[in-house]
Amino acid sequence: MKVQLGKPASYLVTVMGLVVPWGMTLVIVDAYFVFVRCLPRQPRIIIILIAGDLALSYLSLAAACSTASTTMLLHDADRSYCPAKLCTRYQLSAAMAFLSWFLSMCSCLFNLWLLPSL
Numbered sequence: 699m700k701v702q703l704g705k706p707a708s709y710l711v712t713v714m715g716l717v718v719p720w721g722m723t724l725v726i727v728d729a730y731f732v733f734v735r736c737l738p739r740q741p742r743i744i745i746i747l748i749a750g751d752l753a754l755s756y757l758s759l760a761a762a763c764s765t766a767s768t769t770m771l772l773h774d775a776d777r778s779y780c781p782a783k784l785c786t787r788y789q790l791s792a793a794m795a796f797l798s799w800f801l802s803m804c805s806c807l808f809n810l811w812l813l814p815s816l
Contacts, residue, residue, distance in 0.1 A: 709760075709761050709764060709765075710761040710762070710764070710765045710791060710792075710795055712761075713754075713757045713758050713760075713761040713795075714758070714761070714795065714798070716754060716757065717754050717757075717758055717798055717802065720750055720751075720754055724747070724805075741813060744809055744812060744813050745813070747805075747809045748806055748809045748810055748813065751802050751803070751805045751806035751809065752803075752806045754802055755799050755802035755803040755806055758795055758798045758799040758802060759796075759799040761795050762792050762795030762796045762798075762799055765788060765791055765792040765795060766789070766792035766796075768788075769785060769788040769789055769792060772785065773785050
């Protein structure tokens, strides 16, 4: 029997599809500021970073929670619904999504801490 998680898994893929380009954009912006050797002194830039990190951290937390709860529901319901290899993949995906949420929230809090010093 083929197992399809449906909405939680596709929601996780969609959210991570937003988080990865956002992170890559931040890497490029940070590298630019390191090579130019100046920090962004405009509060508008920091506020945009805070808003983006906050929104994506909430989205990744919701995706991680939905994927983890669906995986646990399938795992506890019956072994035939979730083979060991498939359940392990979904559990790993949920764990990586929680890690992404944690790092994004840390970035948001760091930028929020940096904002009053501008």
